[in-house]
Amino acid sequence: MSDQEKKGQNPExxxxxxxxxxxxxxxxxxxxxSGVAGEFPSTATEQSPSPLEKLPPGLYQPMSDHLSHALLNxxxxxxxxxxxxxxYVRPLTGLYRPEFFSPREFExxxxxxxxLLGESPQAHETTVGAKTDEPVTRELAxxxxxxxSQAAGVRKAARSLRPEHRALAVRxxxxxxxxxxENDEAEKVCREGLAWLEAESTxxxxxxxxxxGESDQVELLTVIADERMDLPKNHxxxxxxxxxxxxxxxxxxTSKPGLKELDYKGNSFYVECPGCTGEDYSx
Amino acid sequence: xxxxxxxxxxxxxxxxxVAKELTEQGMETLMLEAGPPRIPSRDxxxxxxxxxxxxxxxxxxxxxxxxxxxxxLCYACGExxxxxxxxxxxxxxxxxxxxxxxxxxxxxxxxxxFCWARESYRYSDNEFKAASRDGYEExxxxxxxxxxxxxxxxxxxxxxxxxxxxLPQMPDGKFLPPMKLSCGALRAKEIIxxxxxxxxxxxxxxxLTVEHQGRPACHYCDQCQRGCYTASYFNSPAVTLxxxxxxxxxxxxxxxxxxxxxxxDEGKARxxxxxxxxxxxxxxxxxxxxxxxxxxxxxxxxxxxxRSRRFPxxxxxxxxxxxxxxxxxxxxxxxxxxxxxxxxxxxxxxxxPCGFLVPKYINIEGGIPNKNFLRGYRFDGDASQELYGHxxxxxxxxxxxxxxxxxxxxxxxxxxAQGECLPRFDNYVExxxxxxDAWGIPVLRIHxxxxxxEKAMAKAMREHLMEILDAMKLEDPVLPREEISxxxxxxxxxxxxxxxxxxxxxxxxxxxxxxxxxxxxVTDGASFVTQGCYEPTLTIMAISARAADYIAEEFRRxxx
Numbered sequence: 001m002s003d004q005e006k007k008g009q010n011p012e013x014x015x016x017x018x019x020x021x022x023x024x025x026x027x028x029x030x031x032x033x034s035g036v037a038g039e040f041p042s043t044a045t046e047q048s049p050s051p052l053e054k055l056p057p058g059l060y061q062p063m064s065d066h067l068s069h070a071l072l073n074x075x076x077x078x079x080x081x082x083x084x085x086x087x088y089v090r091p092l093t094g095l096y097r098p099e100f101f102s103p104r105e106f107e108x109x110x111x112x113x114x115x116l117l118g119e120s121p122q123a124h125e126t127t128v129g130a131k132t133d134e135p136v137t138r139e140l141a142x143x144x145x146x147x148x149s150q151a152a153g154v155r156k157a158a159r160s161l162r163p164e165h166r167a168l169a170v171r172x173x174x175x176x177x178x179x180x181x182e183n184d185e186a187e188k189v190c191r192e193g194l195a196w197l198e199a200e201s202t203x204x205x206x207x208x209x210x211x212x213g214e215s216d217q218v219e220l221l222t223v224i225a226d227e228r229m230d231l232p233k234n235h236x237x238x239x240x241x242x243x244x245x246x247x248x249x250x251x252x253x254t255s256k257p258g259l260k261e262l263d264y265k266g267n268s269f270y271v272e273c274p275g276c277t278g279e280d281y282s283x
Numbered sequence: 284x285x286x287x288x289x290x291x292x293x294x295x296x297x298x299x300x301v302a303k304e305l306t307e308q309g310m311e312t313l314m315l316e317a318g319p320p321r322i323p324s325r326d327x328x329x330x331x332x333x334x335x336x337x338x339x340x341x342x343x344x345x346x347x348x349x350x351x352x353x354x355x356l357c358y359a360c361g362e363x364x365x366x367x368x369x370x371x372x373x374x375x376x377x378x379x380x381x382x383x384x385x386x387x388x389x390x391x392x393x394x395x396x397f398c399w400a401r402e403s404y405r406y407s408d409n410e411f412k413a414a415s416r417d418g419y420e421e422x423x424x425x426x427x428x429x430x431x432x433x434x435x436x437x438x439x440x441x442x443x444x445x446x447x448x449x450l451p452q453m454p455d456g457k458f459l460p461p462m463k464l465s466c467g468a469l470r471a472k473e474i475i476x477x478x479x480x481x482x483x484x485x486x487x488x489x490x491l492t493v494e495h496q497g498r499p500a501c502h503y504c505d506q507c508q509r510g511c512y513t514a515s516y517f518n519s520p521a522v523t524l525x526x527x528x529x530x531x532x533x534x535x536x537x538x539x540x541x542x543x544x545x546x547x548d549e550g551k552a553r554x555x556x557x558x559x560x561x562x563x564x565x566x567x568x569x570x571x572x573x574x575x576x577x578x579x580x581x582x583x584x585x586x587x588x589x590r591s592r593r594f595p596x597x598x599x600x601x602x603x604x605x606x607x608x609x610x611x612x613x614x615x616x617x618x619x620x621x622x623x624x625x626x627x628x629x630x631x632x633x634x635x636p637c638g639f640l641v642p643k644y645i646n647i648e649g650g651i652p653n654k655n656f657l658r659g660y661r662f663d664g665d666a667s668q669e670l671y672g673h674x675x676x677x678x679x680x681x682x683x684x685x686x687x688x689x690x691x692x693x694x695x696x697x698x699x700a701q702g703e704c705l706p707r708f709d710n711y712v713e714x715x716x717x718x719x720d721a722w723g724i725p726v727l728r729i730h731x732x733x734x735x736x737e738k739a740m741a742k743a744m745r746e747h748l749m750e751i752l753d754a755m756k757l758e759d760p761v762l763p764r765e766e767i768s769x770x771x772x773x774x775x776x777x778x779x780x781x782x783x784x785x786x787x788x789x790x791x792x793x794x795x796x797x798x799x800x801x802x803x804x805v806t807d808g809a810s811f812v813t814q815g816c817y818e819p820t821l822t823i824m825a826i827s828a829r830a831a832d833y834i835a836e837e838f839r840r841x842x843x
Contacts (some may be wrong), residue, residue, distance in 0.1 A: 053545075058322075066324070078332075085326060157345045169356065250341070262670065263748070265634075272763075273635055
């Protein structure tokens, strides 16, 4: 692996999208984009329209200005077009106030996310949300708080489906999945799991979880982690670990550092169709 | 009040082609589209990262359950693209309890061309003349040679990237260079072609692999259904509708929900009645010709709702078959497994918007006969690296866990089979006697179920898929499901206003003209007689272009 590639593997890496795309060899194409509306690096044919043509609403012409902006956009937040039907993340003003977790629980969850990801402890209560430099562990703790505060609403919506719509969901997803959506209470799993964690921490070490040193915290997590066979599947702590690990996986690998760590090559710009770049695969 | 040469209902794949051809041939055309315009800067979500979305791409489940309880079942309707699908409460429909139907719709300028999967295969006489070969139901009133020049015209204009395969059962066309196969698909090609002598080819897709008619080539982000700024795949708002607009003879009125065709006392159409989508004002538009291209079931719904004293069952229904012979492909899904030879610590480039196809070989001219059922099926699939799905089954946590996720990247191979549904009189739509949509228009009651032929075909599809899984020597193979997919799930619903030579058995003649009413045409999937096992959209566009040629010619001659 070259130094360049090794650099790319490190999630703390400061590669911007532009640098990343150039690494892929698309520099020539990017350079051809001047950001002017309707302009393209290729030669226009007789049938190509005038760039300043006015079309009725709902019709459109190929545009490059958005594309070059999107590809060079390194921001955590996306600009929100007025009237957009999409729920973009909005910038927070001030501190994040958890909606589901108590402040204490929220701190504990933040620490658990750090442990699950192997990240060092971050300072608490000093960061504001949804900024480019916000640690991903904060971002995930906030997202989890959001998921849990919405969970009751999702269950209510699932239970309120008209019979014909529920019948379609059962036919499509299977009744087990539909019932899970209607009944599973992640809030309960979390609350009980966090309570178990505190009780166990006190029992073993006489201290709350957040006061333990890292190795003690890791030891406690390992008790309920997925490699252990000595606890039943529906054990309060095991259920909680299962939920929080899966949620952290979902959250981390949809985050900017997570996608970078995976060396995700999608959401990009390719001049040639991606195909097969591997060595001889039939070994 | 202006009387247009043509009133056109619907702005999707069919409507766009009719608009382009009629206006280019000199006809003043008014297009009415039920939905609103989509504005790229406001509605497209191309290149948005999951972490920039409130629900990280997993979707606002409560909102989807509340507003789009049916649409959300569609793979393409989620956080990035729900805006292109209807609100199910404004647009309800009904079905009998024992015949669930999943009706997926997009109502906007562009219709479903924003969300379609772009697969574009020509039908052959295996489809158009299937009845002549196996004796079941009716032939189409034209054959492949009649449609071939229109397939040529459509492909040449919109751009379809594909490989030339010289397969008689799926004719080659006018192609741009094909997309590539993934590593796993290349391996599958070797194995399947060697063991079964079945061709494995890249999907034929309406994405551009080179610049075409002023539209740049696809840049392989695989986000077509989020809207495409570069217009590198076919959708009507960026391809056919602008061509119509440039003639100066095209008027588009969006947010216009057409309820019925207006008939005069001589039994000819004089226009349409529509309701403003937002204000609910009732309006009329007048034209010498009416072309209905609102999508298969919506077009039939409009005709059924156009009852008059002269046409008590709706115009075009003297045969009694309007609403009948509804078809949709059925699929067997879920087959797949891991390819251990491709496990890697290196990320492959990703973003090709298509996979691979294995065309139909069963029950075609010169193919492999299977007497247990009529007609046949095809396969498609792909092999790709897991992004992070494998992380859910890697034990542990912390840096060691993350390293495994990063360095032990599996490749998953998945395949499904898609089969032909026979046209049956008993699969039909009618107007619901009670229920109305948000504009007071009677909704459709849909009666559709798969029958013995589909069940027998599904059995063969399943056996075949299992043989392929076996030959691929996959790790942790998952067998294909036994259950046939939900009717409507494939979003290829066709039929209900079929073409035919005999006016007693069909609604339309071979040029999509109502047998009963010379100046009314239906050009979309409602006109289909059989369906084959291939996606209908390319064929819908070719048929629409051909019908439009006929309309323009007949109009010039004063026959309409």
